[in-house]
Amino acid sequence: MNIDWKNLTQQAIDVLPKSYSPYSKFPVGAAAICDDGRIITGVNVENASYGLALCAECSLISELFRTGGGQLVAFACVDGQGNPLMPCGRCRQLLFEHSAEGMLLQTVSGIKTIDEVLPDAFGPKDLQRNEL
Numbered sequence: 001m002n003i004d005w006k007n008l009t010q011q012a013i014d015v016l017p018k019s020y021s022p023y024s025k026f027p028v029g030a031a032a033i034c035d036d037g038r039i040i041t042g043v044n045v046e047n048a049s050y051g052l053a054l055c056a057e058c059s060l061i062s063e064l065f066r067t068g069g070g071q072l073v074a075f076a077c078v079d080g081q082g083n084p085l086m087p088c089g090r091c092r093q094l095l096f097e098h099s100a101e102g103m104l105l106q107t108v109s110g111i112k113t114i115d116e117v118l119p120d121a122f123g124p125k126d127l128q129r130n131e132l
């Protein structure tokens with residue numbers, strides 16, 4: 001699949017105004033292409049109980065399921081200036097669980113695969129392997 005990174009980044013930028021980030025004042029927008037071609041987005045949603053903040057990737061994964069499920073083929077995430085943002089460690093794990101084989105991410109150091117940003121990831125297969 002040929003990825004239109006410019007468009008995907010723009011989709012992430014377009015949802016930035018929907019971010020609820022009054023505490024950090026650090027809005028984040030995320031966008032992904034699913035294996036059926038549809039585009040989903042997400043924004044960070046913070047809370048007065050600071051530790052409960054939901055990253056943009058969390059709402060993107062909820063959107064994935066709300067709109068029919070599937071797997072992620074390409075992902076882009078931006079900060080309030082529209083610059084590429086690296087998904088945090090927890091969110092790399094979230095994305096990994098729903099990634100298509102060889103999923104691509106736009107990162108601060110170029111396009112990378114999910115395996116490059118989360119090497120030797122723990123995942124569903126590890127649970128199966130350890131079933132008694």
Ligand code: THU
Nearest residue numbers: 024026028044053055056087088
């Ligand atoms: N944030 C995200 O939405 N995604 C990330 O991958 C990194 C951090 C949010 C969480 C919080 O609302 C704000 O950025 C500052 O940490």
